Amino acid sequence: MKRALAVIRAQLRASLALAVQYRLDFVVEGLLALLWMGVTLVPVLVVFHARPQVAGWTFPEMLLVLGWFVALKGFLEGAISPSLINVIEHVRKGTLDFVLLKPVDAQLLVSLAKIEPWRSIDLLGAAAIFAYAFHQLGRWPSAPQAWLAAAMLAGALLILYSIAIIVVSIAFFAVRVDNLLYLFQSIFDVARWPVSIFRGTLAIIFTYVLPLALMTTYPALALLGKLSLATAASALIGTVVFAGVARAIWRASIARYTSASS
Amino acid sequence: MSLRTAVKAYPQLLRTGFAGAVAYRAEFLIWMFSTNMPLVMLALWAAVARGGPVGAYTQKGFAAYYLATLLVRLLTGSWVVWEMTMEIRQGTLALRLLRPIHPLVAYSAENLAAVPLRSVIALPVVAILLWNARAQLGGDPVLWLMLLPAMLGAWLLTFLVMSLIGTLALWFESATSLFEAWLGISAVLSGYLIPLDLFPEAVRRVAVVLPFRFLLSFPVELVLGRPSRLDALSLLAAQWGYVALALLATRALWRAGLRRYAAYGG
DSSP: OHHHHHHHHHHHHHHHHHHTTOHHHHHHHHHHHHHHHHHHHHHHHHHHHHOSEETTEEHHHHHHHHHHHHHHHHHIIIIIHHHHHHHHHHHHHTTHHHHHHSSSOHHHHHHTSOOOGGGHHHHHHHHHHHHHHHHHHTOOOOHHHHHHHHHHHHHHHHHHHHHHHHHHHHHHHOTTOTTHHHHHHHHGGGGGSOGGGOOHHHHHIIIIISOHHHHHHHHHHHHHTOOOHHHHHHHHHHHHHHHHHHHHHHHHHHHHOOOSOO | OOHHHHHHHHHHHHHHHHHHHHHTHHHHHHHHHTOOHHHHHHHHHHHHHTTSOBTTBOHHHHHHHHHHHHHHHHHHOOOHHHHHHHHHHHTTHHHHHHSSSOHHHHHHHHHHTTHHHHHHHHHHHHHHHHHHHGGGSOOOHHHHHHHHHHHHHHHHHHHHHHHHHHHGGGTOTTHHHHHHHHHHHHHHHTSSSSOGGGSOHHHHHHHTTSTHHHHTHHHHHHHTTOSOHHHHHHHHHHHHHHHHHHHHHHHHHHHHHHHTOOOTTO
């Protein structure tokens, strides 16, 4: 465990050092992140111009969902995807051998290989959205509500990461699908709306099969004090099980890996 | 290179491009499927319209709008900016320059050749559109006839803007970032996320004259039968005006850029 932490620290330091070499990117990518945040907000502004409430959500409540969405998207595109896209590249070129040879868990090693620290501007943007939303609501979350939201967020991050790991595992079987991760990134756009927007089959899919909507809806509900402890607990249990399955799939894929050379 | 050689070579370029698209069909499919923003927006507006129509849009109206948006986006998409910037950075543009055909012409053939395959993928969208929201579609055959040049114009404008920004990679490394910014602004102002007539009056008035509208919203408006024949005709003229402008700008920029181009790694 101690060793794993040391590896994580070393990996993070290395990828940060790699990223800060490109200083101009910080400015450019930061500005772009701000622009996209604005683009994300526009539809909601227009919708709530027409209606005071959508599917049971008021404007500030909807902003909370969007805040979580912006934060999670920043995390997905800034911390999870860049590393895992590398893995697919490794598989294709056969250089994954070098990773597997190292005496550290391969999943740990590949998951932090590359991060884009400028995406942390998304987190700042999310914080600003939260501040504005709570200002509009006229109240702030209590400490237990904030803690519950933090727990749900941790769960959401774990699910996000697990889905990405599963997607990458597919690369071991079908090498040509290197843009499957981009597909997932675009499907993740669904998470910008609360789950109650969806009806029928879609609601079931986004709650149980691909729990995208829950990732942003549950933390937002927790902040509003509308999430029951029982629901939160079962969501977290589900998350841990899901992560376990993802881990198993990753191990099975690694076991089947035969390298691109020879 | 004369225009005649280009015209003569074009069919073969199209065939080669088509073969390329078919060869990478799995990747191609996945890229197509990642165009799902209109459906995400439709989910939101469908929920909103449950309580009654918004502006001119009922639930079915929104379905027709966003399906048409998806259709136009699928058929008019290009990727030339990514390819150009990569080839300029890696120096492989030199290979294209050696060939006796203008690189921009070759790029256009490659991108255009993907349209048949795109159409195959777009067919289900058309089917759902016709089945589900046919009452929302326009009934004037003249407007439907105008859809053809409007789609071609939208495709050309998309392609030319991409080429224009891609050409900038001859000067700056961050041309793709510039294109990302264009994408973001265009998502809002082209009607991709929100029908333009739902914007506040002040925004709408600006949006309808900017080039973004002609990339997407204009063909969609034709599908829905919104404009009158006369309006449609003047819009079509405006669209092709933008196309001509983009063509001239791209050509001028390409010439200027090529003069200072020195392939890397040679």
